[in-house]
Amino acid sequence: MAEAAINFFKADLRSLQFTLYEHFQIQRLFEYDYYSHMSREECDAVIDQCYRFCNEVLGPLNQIGDRVGCRFENGQVKTPEGFREAWKKLYELGLPNFPVPMAIGGFQGPVSVHVILQEMLSGANVAFNMYPGLTHGALELIAEFALEREKKLFLEPMMNGRFSGTMCLSEPHAGSDVGALTTKAVRIEGNRYKIQGTKCWISAGDHDLTENIVHMVLARVEGAPPGTKGLSLFIVPKIRVNDDGSLGEPNDVVTASIEHKLGINASATAVLNFGENDRCEGYL
Ligand SMILES: Cc1cc2nc3c(=O)[nH]c(=O)nc-3n(C[C@H](O)[C@H](O)[C@H](O)COP(=O)(O)OP(=O)(O)OC[C@H]3O[C@@H](n4cnc5c(N)ncnc54)[C@H](O)[C@@H]3O)c2cc1C
Incomplete structure (x- = not known):
């Protein structure tokens, strides 16, 4: 019998908001030019969207993914069922590009909010989140240090999940x-x-x-x-x-x-x- 997908992930959103707005007071960032397009409402909407994605998609894949694991077949790695759909949905939502500068097509949101998103994504399913996590790190390196030709070839497909x-x-x-x-x-x-x-x-x-x-x-x-x-x-x-x-x-x-x-x-x-x-x- 197929195993039922159960979500065990839960986050205390009030406690995350306390950390962001009352303790660190990140709303003061919105006074700077770099973040002037952002607002608390916008950040909260992205956090809510990420939490929904964690509860509905990543959390339910966590236990099954760990039990089944990746397979190595004919020289190619296959991820567990559901991972490809989750990847597609994650990049449709654009969550990995939240802190990426607008100059290269990102949302240019505060890194502190990005950390909260990462906390939730990894909390729900750390094995899955390694894939976009590694992608984001490589993307930042290319954006900062690569020559123009390589930036042109690699940045956009790494941002849209191709x-x-x-x-x-x-x-x-x-x-x-x-x-x-x-x-x-x-x-x-x-x-x-x-x-x-x-x-x-x-x-x-x-x-x-x-x-x-x-x-x-x-x-x-x-x-x-x-x-x-x-x-x-x-x-x-x-x-x-x-x-x-x-x-x-x-x-x-x-x-x-x-x-x-x-x-x-x-x-x-x-x-x-x-x-x-x-x-x-x-x-x-
Ligand atoms: C799940 C997983 C994912 C990974 N992903 C990546 C990846 O994406 N890319 C990548 O490049 N690597 C990756 N690694 C490799 C990881 O970076 C290495 O395991 C790490 O650098 C340690 O190297 P090592 O395993 O050879 O251990 P060693 O270097 O042999 O260390 C063994 C032990 O000796 C200790 N030790 C080593 N040197 C000293 C010293 N000079 N003095 C005192 N103690 C010392 C260490 O603390 C450790 O306890 C991954 C590893 C794991 C387990």
Whole structure:
């Protein structure tokens, strides 16, 4: 018999509002130009919408998702049933883009409210929220540091949920000691590099929620000094993206396996091989 989806998530909205408006008095932010388009009513409406999404969609998927977990089939990770619909709904609501600057299409809302939204989303279903969480982190990096071409290719699809993101730091022999990593980058031309190496424990490293996955990969450029000083960060899409934004050929990023963990089983923690066939391209 199919297991019934039960929501165990509850939040004390009054207590969240006390923290935001009485303790931190975030309404004072609305006096600044950057937040002048926001109001308490608007923030409360977004919090209510997020709470509804947590109760109706994410909460009921939590227990079943953890029990079923992700599956690794034919070299591809499959998330539990219901995750794809939840992802679509989350990006239709636009909740992940609440703090993103309006200049790149976000709502430009206060980060303190974003923290409350994250608290609720993770409280309802932390395994699910790892996917948009990692995407948001990668998006912020690209918005802040990438060149114009990469911003044009990756930001919009990462904001509308077509692409997701990751952070690829850890390697089998380099966890806390991140400066020991050996993934290497060899320059092709301009900011294009060939990437080669293995990353492990990569949250959201592979899944079936999006058309593409944009990996943020730490690697050492040939000839760079040892330790953390010699590391650079590259944008490495799972599938290459053409200049018109359409998807191109696979980028030689192969999922080797996923971990079997004690919890957050619906969050894929992957081992990824970059450039096994010397055809993996990254952008500095
Ligand atoms: C569920 C999960 C998801 C993850 N997701 C990602 C991800 O998305 N991307 C990514 O890049 N990585 C990810 N990681 C990897 C994570 O970042 C590493 O596990 C972490 O950096 C620790 O590395 P390690 O596991 O190799 O442990 P180690 O570095 O071997 O540490 C083992 C123990 O030794 C201690 N230790 C280490 N060095 C010292 C020292 N110098 N002095 C004293 N004590 C020390 C540590 O505190 C720890 O208790 C994930 C891990 C998990 C479990």
